[in-house]
Amino acid sequence: MTDEPSETADSDDSDSDGDSDGLTLAQFHEASQREGRPVLTAGAVARTLERSHDAVSEQLDRLAERGDLERLSVSTDPVVWYPSELEDLTDKERVVVFPKRREIVVDRPDQFTRAQLAQFAHLEDGNGEQGYRYVVRPEDIWQAPHDSFEALARTMRQALGQRNEQLEEWVESQWDRAHQFRLYTHEDGYTVLEAKSPEVMGNIARQKLDEEHVHAPISETEDWVREGSEAAIKRVLYEAGYPVQDHRDLESGEDLEIDLEVTLRDYQQTWVDRFAEAGEGVFVGPPGSGKTVAAMGAMAHVGGETLVLVPSRDLARQWADTIQEYTSLGPHQIGQYHGGQKNVRPVTIATYQIAGMDRHRSLFDDREWGLVVFDECQHVPSDVYRRSTHLQSRHRLGLSASPIREDDRQKEIFTLVGPPIGTDWQALFDAGFVAEPELEIRYVPWGDDEQRNAYVSAEGREKYRIAAENRGKVDEIRYLLSAHPDSKALVFVDYLEQGRELSDALDAPFISGETRHHERRRLFDEFRRNERDLLVISRVGDEGIDLPTADLAIVASGLGGSRRQGTQRAGRTMRPAGGALVYVLATRGTREEDFARRQLQHLGRKGMTVREQTVERTEDESKRESEETAEDDSEDADGGDIVGERESEPEPER
Structure with missing residues (x-):
C-alpha cells in the first residue's frame, strides 16, 4: 500500500462502511496504514484515531458482525483485528476512498476497475507493488466521457464498489462547472459565447473577459465574440475553473475516404471512440503505445482532409511513411511542407515553425481541414508553436507521451487542443503492449x-x-x-x-x-x-x-x-x-x-x-x-x- 498521510480522526471517508458516527472500514484501513501493519489491536486503533478504547472496541465488534473484520485471540493481547478480505488477499482487490483529498488507493485492481477509474481519475502513483493511487482532478471530471452526471456516478460506483456521497457531491459540482459556458455559431456566421445563467455570465465571464475577447453583449447570457479570440476565451475561462464547450459549426473540409489497414488494440479503439464523442482531445500514452496509429484511426473516423503538425522534418517524413503503410492513402494524397519540400495535399504533414510563419500561413488558412493533428503537443503553449493553433478545423487531436511543462503551462495544452484521453501506463505494461x-x-x-x-x-x-x-x-x-x-x-x-x-x-x-x-x-x-x-x-x-x-x-x-x-x-x-x-x-x-x-x-x-x-x-x-x-x-x-x-x-x- 502507498504510505499516504492520514486525515483527522473525525474523517468520514465512507458512508457505507459503518455508522456515520462510528468506526468505518476505511478508517480501520487508515489506522492500518499509519501503524504499518494490517493486524491491529483495539488499543492501537484507538490510539491512532484518537478515540476511547471502549468506544473503539464496541465499533470493532459491530464491523465484525457485518463481516468486514475478523477477530483473532492471541497470547499477547486478548484480541487482534484484521480486514476479512485478508483471508483471500491474493486474488481480491481492495479500494479505499479518501474523499477530502479526492484520492483513491487500490490494491490489486482488476482490468475492469482500472478501466472504470480511468474515466474519472488520474493515476498519480502506479507502483503496483505498493498499490495504485488515483487522484480525482477537476480536469478529469470536465473531460469524463459521459452524457450526464448520473452516468458518470454509475461508473464511479462500479469502480469503487460503493457510493461515496462526499466525493460524488464534489464531482457533481465539477460536472456543473463544465457545462456553464459554450461557444456556438450564430445564424449570421459569427461566434457567440453563451452562459447557462445571467449570474454566471455576469460574475465570471464578464469579469474575466474584456474588449480583446468580445465585441458587446447580445443578451443577459450571450456575448458577441471577436473573430480569432476563441482560443483565448477558452483558456481564460478554463483557468478560472470553467471549461468551455465548443459547439461551433466549423468547416469540415473536403471528404476524404480513409481506410485503416491495421486492427486497433482495444485501448486504442477506446481512445478513438472518446475522441469521436468529444470531437477533440489529446491522446496521452507512453512511447510505443501506438498513438500515431490511433491518430490514423481518428483520421478514418473524421473522413476529411487532415493537417498534421510536427516539430521536425524528420518526424514529417516518418509520418508520411507510416500513413502510407497503415492506411489506404497513396503517395499522391500525402504531402509534406517544411524546409525540405513544400507540397499541400489532402493529408499534409507540416512543421510547427512553417505553419506559424506569415508567408506560409495563408496556404493552410485557405484550406478547410476536417482534422488538425498536433504531434508532440506539449510544445503548443510555447510562443513559437502556439500560432499554429489559430488554424481552425472541425476536429483537433493532440498526441503526447508527457503533456507536462516545467513552466506549468500544461493546462493550455488542453484548452488549445482538447481534453486528455489515455490509458494508465501500468495497464499497458501489464498487458504486454509496451x-x-x-x-x-x-x-x-x-x-x-x-x-x-x-x-x-x-x-x-x-x-x-x-x-x-x-x-x-x-x-x-x-x-x-x-x-x-x-x-x-x-x-x-x-x-x-x-x-x-x-x-x-x-x-x-x-x-x-x-x-x-x-x-x-x-x-x-x-x-x-x-x-x-x-x-x-x-x-x-x-x-x-x-x-x-x-x-x-x-x-x-x-x-x-x-x-x-x-x-x-x-x-x-x-x-x-x-x-x-x-x-x-x-x-x-x-x-x-x-x-x-x-x-x-x-x-x-x-x-x-x-x-x-x-x-x-x-x-x-x-x-x-x-x-x-x-x-x-x-x-x-x-x-x-x-x-x-x-x-x-x-x-x-x-
Missing part, C-alpha cells in the same frame, strides 16, 4: 582531480556543466556497453563537446542539430536495419525519432532538463519487445544526483521500477582511468571545440 524498461541511476565518481577541483570553484550553470561532462562517465559507458554486448544502444548527451568526445572514444557516430538531415536519416535507417548498434545522440533524439529496436539507453548528461525530457529519453526503449534498460549517469556528490532523482521520480509514479546504484572504483581502475584521461586530453588539445557548447532546439525552418 515493455516496461528497467531504470537505474548510477552515481559515478570523478574521472580526475582537475574536473573535481573545477567543480568546487565553479558557480551556477558552469557547475552543472562540469558535472555533466565528468570524464569518469566515459569509462562507465564503456563498462555498460561491455556488460550488454548484444544490445543496440543509444547514448544521450546535452553538450556538443561531450558528444564529440564520446563519439571518438566509442567509435560511434554523433547525431546533433548540426548533422545534415540526409546524413541523420541515413544513420537512423542503418540503426533500424541492425547495420549499426550504437549511436551518440544530442537533444534531436528526445522526441519523435522512431528507433523501435533500441533496447539500451545511457543518459550521459541532460539531468538538468525537464521531466518531459526524462520521459522521452526513457521512452526510446519502450516498445513491445521486453528487456529494455535505461541507465542514467550522475556525478556522485554533485547537483546531478538531485536532478536525476527529480527527473525520474514521475516515471516511478507511472509504474516503472527505478533503482539507484553507487559506482565504486578500485585503485587500479582509478589509475588506469587517469592515464586514459591524460591521453585523451593530449589528443584533444588542438580540437578547438567551444567549451560548454550546449545542444539547442532544432534549427528553425526556412
Whole structure:
C-alpha cells in the first residue's frame, strides 16, 4: 500500500462502511496504514484515531458482525483485528476512498476497475507493488466521457464498489462547472459565447473577459465574440475553473475516404471512440503505445482532409511513411511542407515553425481541414508553436507521451487542443503492449582531480556543466556497453563537446542539430536495419525519432532538463519487445544526483521500477582511468571545440 498521510480522526471517508458516527472500514484501513501493519489491536486503533478504547472496541465488534473484520485471540493481547478480505488477499482487490483529498488507493485492481477509474481519475502513483493511487482532478471530471452526471456516478460506483456521497457531491459540482459556458455559431456566421445563467455570465465571464475577447453583449447570457479570440476565451475561462464547450459549426473540409489497414488494440479503439464523442482531445500514452496509429484511426473516423503538425522534418517524413503503410492513402494524397519540400495535399504533414510563419500561413488558412493533428503537443503553449493553433478545423487531436511543462503551462495544452484521453501506463505494461524498461541511476565518481577541483570553484550553470561532462562517465559507458554486448544502444548527451568526445572514444557516430538531415536519416535507417548498434545522440533524439529496436539507453548528461525530457529519453526503449534498460549517469556528490532523482521520480509514479546504484572504483581502475584521461586530453588539445557548447532546439525552418 502507498504510505499516504492520514486525515483527522473525525474523517468520514465512507458512508457505507459503518455508522456515520462510528468506526468505518476505511478508517480501520487508515489506522492500518499509519501503524504499518494490517493486524491491529483495539488499543492501537484507538490510539491512532484518537478515540476511547471502549468506544473503539464496541465499533470493532459491530464491523465484525457485518463481516468486514475478523477477530483473532492471541497470547499477547486478548484480541487482534484484521480486514476479512485478508483471508483471500491474493486474488481480491481492495479500494479505499479518501474523499477530502479526492484520492483513491487500490490494491490489486482488476482490468475492469482500472478501466472504470480511468474515466474519472488520474493515476498519480502506479507502483503496483505498493498499490495504485488515483487522484480525482477537476480536469478529469470536465473531460469524463459521459452524457450526464448520473452516468458518470454509475461508473464511479462500479469502480469503487460503493457510493461515496462526499466525493460524488464534489464531482457533481465539477460536472456543473463544465457545462456553464459554450461557444456556438450564430445564424449570421459569427461566434457567440453563451452562459447557462445571467449570474454566471455576469460574475465570471464578464469579469474575466474584456474588449480583446468580445465585441458587446447580445443578451443577459450571450456575448458577441471577436473573430480569432476563441482560443483565448477558452483558456481564460478554463483557468478560472470553467471549461468551455465548443459547439461551433466549423468547416469540415473536403471528404476524404480513409481506410485503416491495421486492427486497433482495444485501448486504442477506446481512445478513438472518446475522441469521436468529444470531437477533440489529446491522446496521452507512453512511447510505443501506438498513438500515431490511433491518430490514423481518428483520421478514418473524421473522413476529411487532415493537417498534421510536427516539430521536425524528420518526424514529417516518418509520418508520411507510416500513413502510407497503415492506411489506404497513396503517395499522391500525402504531402509534406517544411524546409525540405513544400507540397499541400489532402493529408499534409507540416512543421510547427512553417505553419506559424506569415508567408506560409495563408496556404493552410485557405484550406478547410476536417482534422488538425498536433504531434508532440506539449510544445503548443510555447510562443513559437502556439500560432499554429489559430488554424481552425472541425476536429483537433493532440498526441503526447508527457503533456507536462516545467513552466506549468500544461493546462493550455488542453484548452488549445482538447481534453486528455489515455490509458494508465501500468495497464499497458501489464498487458504486454509496451515493455516496461528497467531504470537505474548510477552515481559515478570523478574521472580526475582537475574536473573535481573545477567543480568546487565553479558557480551556477558552469557547475552543472562540469558535472555533466565528468570524464569518469566515459569509462562507465564503456563498462555498460561491455556488460550488454548484444544490445543496440543509444547514448544521450546535452553538450556538443561531450558528444564529440564520446563519439571518438566509442567509435560511434554523433547525431546533433548540426548533422545534415540526409546524413541523420541515413544513420537512423542503418540503426533500424541492425547495420549499426550504437549511436551518440544530442537533444534531436528526445522526441519523435522512431528507433523501435533500441533496447539500451545511457543518459550521459541532460539531468538538468525537464521531466518531459526524462520521459522521452526513457521512452526510446519502450516498445513491445521486453528487456529494455535505461541507465542514467550522475556525478556522485554533485547537483546531478538531485536532478536525476527529480527527473525520474514521475516515471516511478507511472509504474516503472527505478533503482539507484553507487559506482565504486578500485585503485587500479582509478589509475588506469587517469592515464586514459591524460591521453585523451593530449589528443584533444588542438580540437578547438567551444567549451560548454550546449545542444539547442532544432534549427528553425526556412
